[in-house]
Every structure is written in C-alpha cells, then in structure tokens.
Amino acid sequence: MSRFTDWLAERAAAREEAGLTRRLFASDTAGPMIDLAGNDYLGLSRHPRVVAGAVAAAERYGAGAGASRLVTGTLTVHERLERDLAAFTGFPTALVLSTGYHANLAAVSALADAETLIVSDAHVHASMIDACRLSRGQVAVAPHNDVAAVERFLAARTQPRAIVLVETIYSVLGDAAPVEELAAVCARHDAVLVADEAHALGVCGSGGRGLLHEAGLSGQDHVVATLTLSKSLGAQGGAVLATAAVRDHLVNTARPFIYDTGLAPAAAGAASVALRVVREEPERVERVRAVARALAKGGGVPEADGAVLAVAMPGPREAVAAVAAAAEQGVRIGCFRPPSTPDGISRLRLTAHAHLGDEELEHAVRVLEGLVG
Numbered sequence: 549m550s551r552f553t554d555w556l557a558e559r560a561a562a563r564e565e566a567g568l569t570r571r572l573f574a575s576d577t578a579g580p581m582i583d584l585a586g587n588d589y590l591g592l593s594r595h596p597r598v599v600a601g602a603v604a605a606a607e608r609y610g611a612g613a614g615a616s617r618l619v620t621g622t623l624t625v626h627e628r629l630e631r632d633l634a635a636f637t638g639f640p641t642a643l644v645l646s647t648g649y650h651a652n653l654a655a656v657s658a659l660a661d662a663e664t665l666i667v668s669d670a671h672v673h674a675s676m677i678d679a680c681r682l683s684r685g686q687v688a689v690a691p692h693n694d695v696a697a698v699e700r701f702l703a704a705r706t707q708p709r710a711i712v713l714v715e716t717i718y719s720v721l722g723d724a725a726p727v728e729e730l731a732a733v734c735a736r737h738d739a740v741l742v743a744d745e746a747h748a749l750g751v752c753g754s755g756g757r758g759l760l761h762e763a764g765l766s767g768q769d770h771v772v773a774t775l776t777l778s779k780s781l782g783a784q785g786g787a788v789l790a791t792a793a794v795r796d797h798l799v800n801t802a803r804p805f806i807y808d809t810g811l812a813p814a815a816a817g818a819a820s821v822a823l824r825v826v827r828e829e830p831e832r833v834e835r836v837r838a839v840a841r842a843l844a845k846g847g848g849v850p851e852a853d854g855a856v857l858a859v860a861m862p863g864p865r866e867a868v869a870a871v872a873a874a875a876e877q878g879v880r881i882g883c884f885r886p887p888s889t890p891d892g893i894s895r896l897r898l899t900a901h902a903h904l905g906d907e908e909l910e911h912a913v914r915v916l917e918g919l920v921g
C-alpha cells in the first residue's frame with residue numbers, strides 16, 4: 549500500500565461511515581419507472597423530431613465539430629442555434645458551449661478579473677463556484693436570496709467592477725431568485741448580474757422563455773444569462789446570452805470556450821429542434837407546471853417556482869431509504885446529500901415532467917404521500 553492508496557481507502561471508509569457513498573448505475577437497465585429525478589422537464593430528449601434533428605445534424609456536419617470554435621469548429625448549426633436561443637429569450641446574442649458547466653466557467657472567468665468583486669449567492673451551482681475559483685476576482689458569499697446583503701457587499705467594494713452570481717431557479721431548493729430587485733441593485737452599483745437560467749428555461753416565464761425575459765431584463769447591458777441545453781431542451785450543451793460586446797469579449801478571452809472543441813453537431817441540431825417544439829407546443833410548459841403543483845401537494849411542500857421540489861429529510865440515510873422505497877413502487881426520485889447541498893441538509897429532490905400521464909401522476913402522488921405522511 550502506498551500513501552496514495554491508503555488515502556483513497558481512508559476517504560472511502562469515511563464516506564461509507566457518513567452514509568455519503570455515491571454509486572453509478574445505468575438507469576436504462578432499471579426497467580420502466582416513473583421519472584421524478586431527471587431534468588428532461590418537457591420530455592424532449594426522446595421526442596421524435598428532436599432525435600431526428602440530432603441525426604440530421606450528425607449526418608450533415610459529422611459526429612464531432614472537429615476543432616475549437618475559433619479554429620474550424622464553428623458550423624452553421626451553431627450559428628442557427630445561437631440565433632434561435634437569442635430570439636427565444638430576448639437577448640441580443642448567444643454563444644453556445646459544450647456544456648452548461650462550461651457556460652458558467654466561461655462567463656464568470658471572462659467577466660471577472662483581479663479588479664472585480666464577485667458577489668455569489670450561497671446556493672449557486674457547483675459550476676459557478678468553480679468558475680469563481682478559476683477567475684481572479686475576490687469572492688463574497690451572500691446569504692441565500694438576501695438582496696440587502698448583496699447591496700451591502702456592492703456598496704462597500706473597493707474594486708472598480710463587480711458581478712453578482714445567482715440562479716434564477718435554484719437547482720437544489722427549487723426556489724426563484726428575486727431577479728428584478730437584484731438587477732436594480734446591480735444597476736445602482738454599476739455591477740453586472742450573471743444569472744443561471746438552467747432550471748428556468750422551458751419551465752418559467754411566458755412560453756418557457758425564462759425568468760429574465762419575464763422580468764423584462766433580457767438584453768439589458770448589465771444582465772448576462774447562462775443556461776444549459778441538457779434539461780428542458782433534452783439535448784446537451786450550454787450557452788451564454790448577452791450583449792454583442794459581452795459575446796465578443798467571451799469569444800476572445802474565455803478559456804473554457806477558446807480551448808474546447810465546439811459543441812457536437814448532433815447536440816446543437818437537437819437543441820434547435822427542441823426550441824422549435826417548445827415554441828410550437830406551449831402546452832408542454834403549462835403541463836410541467838401543473839405536474840409540479842400536484843407533486844408539491846403529494847410531497848407536502850409549498851408550490852414550487854419551477855419544476856424542482858425539495859423535501860427536507862432528517863439525514864442522508866433517511867433520504868436514501870426514501871429513494872429506495874419509492875423505487876420499489878416504480879417511482880424514481882432523487883436526493884441531495886452533503887456535499888451537494890448548500891446548507892448540509894439532506895433532501896429528496898423531485899422534478900416535474902410534462903410527459904407524465906394522468907395515471908402515472910396519480911400513482912406518483914400516492915407514493916409521495918406514503919413517504920412523507
């Protein structure tokens with residue numbers, strides 16, 4: 549045994565002891581289940597038109613983009629998707645990247661230098677936290693959704709520039725950020741709001757255009773959005789939505805964009821078609837919200853702002869036991885345990901899906917009532 553293997557064994561034993569060991573499984577081998585765990589909120593990952601969009605793009609442009617975007621990896625399928633995303637969300641421009649994770653790394657690391665204060669909400673996604681580490685700005689963490697605390701940090705700053713990081717719908721608790729107030733505070737203090745719309749796109753706002761669009765904030769100079777193509781759009785990839793000046797800055801300086809192969813054509817083709825389906829079938833957006841309301845009742849929690857619901861559990865073991873009990877009854881639910889929770893509380897995580905049939909939904913609600921009641 550080397551020190552390295554000793555260390556691995558110690559870490560594994562500590563995880564096991566705390567009930568925090570994670571294991572991968574191939575979900576397609578588990579048999580048919582009602583899915584309340586995934587993020588394919590509108591059921592588009594298997595939509596025949598979306599899958600055909602992926603196939604057509606792969607056939608036309610190849611299995612991979614073949615190079616980074618600044619070399620030969622920019623294809624018309626990317627340009628079309630960028631136009632579509634910008635038009636849908638109301639932003640002047642979009643820049644697509646290979647994941648939503650990259651979108652956050654790129655936006656934050658390119659917009660914050662050593663002379664930038666980064667004020668981050670305490671509950672932002674790991675990709676934003678890692679983005680802060682990658683940038684050279686000083687980071688101040690504001691308590692969750694505490695606009696006054698954000699304002700205090702901005703008012704007291706010594707740096708000439710500042711950015712504020714939030715999610716419009718938080719991925720763990722499922723609650724919404726007060727985006728209008730945050731944008732107003734940013735405007736007052738000459739700061740930029742960088743808001744991750746990963747869980748809002750396709751779910752919130754008119755026709756699923758997101759919470760920034762709903763608040764009339766998309767396209768404003770001091771507002772930048774990031775999003776993923778892997779949730780409501782059922783594909784893969786990410787994007788930054790912003791003014792042309794911000795987009796140009798990212799294209800020229802964002803290392804997670806510059807040094808990464810362009811988004812795979814199949815993912816871009818699928819996302820473009822998915823966006824069209826969302827536009828043409830707004831009833832999917834209505835349905836996902838109705839399903840979220842029904843699940844909230846079943847789980848005994850308040851109605852959610854989006855499609856994500858969180859049910860607090862006494863500890864990680866109870867959360868894992870509830871997941872297993874639901875699985876035995878044919879319902880797949882997720883759970884968040886430390887270190888994936890911002891406050892150390894273990895939670896069941898339920899996600900609403902537009903494509904759940906009425907009978908499936910009734911069964912899922914009964915199972916939830918049994919778990920929490």
Ligand SMILES: Cc1ncc(COP(=O)(O)O)c(C=O)c1O
Binds near residue numbers: 673746777
């Ligand atoms: C809020 C949020 N931002 C970013 C991401 C990363 O997106 P992607 O999976 O496309 O890398 C996720 C989850 O995956 C997320 O929940």
